[in-house]
Amino acid sequence: MVFTSWAFFRFFLVVLAGLTLAPSRAYRQLVILVASAYFYAYWKPGYLLLLAAPSLIDYVCAIRIEDTDNAMVRRRWLVVSLVTNLGLLAYFKYTNFFIGSVSALLGVQPRHLDITLPVGISFFTFKTLSYTIDVYRREIKTCRSLWQYAMFVAYFPELVAGPIVRASVFLPQLGRSLTPSWPRTMVGLQVVLLGVTKKLVIADRLSIFADAVFARPNTYSPLTVASAVVAYSLQIYCDFSGYSDIAIGVSKIIGFDLPENFNMPYSATSITEFWHRWHITLSQWLRDYLYIPLGGNRKGKWRSYVNLLATMLLGGLWHGASWTFVFWGLLHGVGLIVHKLWRNKAVDRPSPFHGVVGWLVTYAFVCVTWVFFRAPDFGTAMVIVRKLAGLSSGGTELVYAPLFVLLPVIVLAHVLGKVAAQRARVPGATPRRVSAPGWAERFYAPFNSPFAIKPSKAAGLYVLLPLPGFAGSLVLTMWLVGVFLFAVLNTTPFIYFQF
Secondary structure (H helix, E strand, C coil): CCCCCCHEEEEEEEHHHHHCCCCHHHHHHHHHHHHHHHHCCCCCCCHHHHHHHHHHHHHHHHHHHHHCCCHHHHHHHHHHHHHHHHHHHHHHHHHHHHHHHHHHHHCCCCCCCCCCCCCCCHHHHHHHHHHHHHCCCCCCCCCCCCHHHHHHHHHHHCCCCCCCHHHHHHHHHHHHHCCHHHHHHHHHHHHHHHHHHHEEEEEEHHHHHHHCCCCCHHCCCHHHHHHHHHHHHHHHHHHHHHHHHHHHHHHHHHHCCCCCCCCCCHHHHHHHHHHHHCCCCHHHHHHHHHHHCCCCCCCHHHHHHHHHHHHHHHHHEEECCEEEHHHHHHHHHHHHHHHHHHCCCCCCCHHHHHHHHHHHHHHHHHHHHHHHHHHHCHHHHHHHHHHHCCCCCCCCCHHHHHHHHHHHHHHHHHHHHHHHHHHCCCCCCCCCCCCCCHHHHHHHHHHHHEECCCCCCCCCCCCCCCHHHHHHHHHHHHHHHHHHCCCCCCCCCCCHCCC
């Protein structure tokens, strides 16, 4: 069920009705659990068992780990959890990849198995793994309620494409009433509308151009190919962050605060900063459960580089069962190492010029690496790289007008977000109301509306529009009309559904 479909709209209205009519918090939790099960079963009912079986195993493993002080027993139950989750992930996602790779080495024709990849398996596997590992580390207490644990695993807004929500963030919020309220609904609707705008107006519009060029890059000119690479960089950002925005906004309406997953990554001035802003919950997961256990930076500088490279290689493999994804992860690992080596020799106080150069180099590097992420194979990727490098000329010159119309909109949105983020760090500012710059204060003052909101430590910063009153209703109406007029009407799955 795609967030931007009418089916989801009707489904969510039923969920809200159920939450409103439920007589107690326990019943509202049950409404969410049943809705989550239906949401996942809507895609393929049989695979609901794939979600339930490892969840039940992890539930038991976590209790057994917490109830004993015997280190060997604790490790055994942790291994059961790891083998179950990673085994299922390996079978469904990597079996045919392994068969194909071995067959290629042996020079024989591969015989692929008929395996359907369960949607979102990479996301909910990492979520459940973090739970059992945190219990093993004694960082959290187990959830003794089976249905509350099942609700954590199957929670539908973030089930199939993130953010990757940890039990330490989600489970404490189960004490909330979970009754939809008007203030949270207004904030949630704005975040949802932002995500829908990113997906339907920007991502799906740019995909028309990017898909055509990536399908046959040799037939297009170098400038057209470069434009398509830029278009894809914006497409994947708006597609994935749009999903996260909708998930976060829907959760705000229900009563949960999900963690921030994107923080204007294309404003980064280094590849390290990019990964602090892009797919934040995955970056933090890889850091806490892979990079640090490997030794992090505790065993010397060069060992830390090896750990970093291994982490990014596995991060690339997590994204997809293809050597192009592994190579994408390798490039980012090398980029992170090069940045760390350079940073050790860089000036302490870089000038604005250094910032501009850093931004250009970072964005160019990210765009080039997206080529390997998007291309179906290395042959296609190398055709595009040669076009970008000017080593291959000729081809059709195509100017895709929507790209150049949307670019200023995206830049303006980033500027507004930067201003909001800076004001959020003003000393003395409260978490819920942030001082705005002068021009914004004059614009927002008549409406008595906050400039930005940061509801909790886990949630990110979101710029709000002044919606109260007639003028606010007019702004919202114009926004909705704009989405309706410029949206691509053919509903397409989000890019990260394949992971």
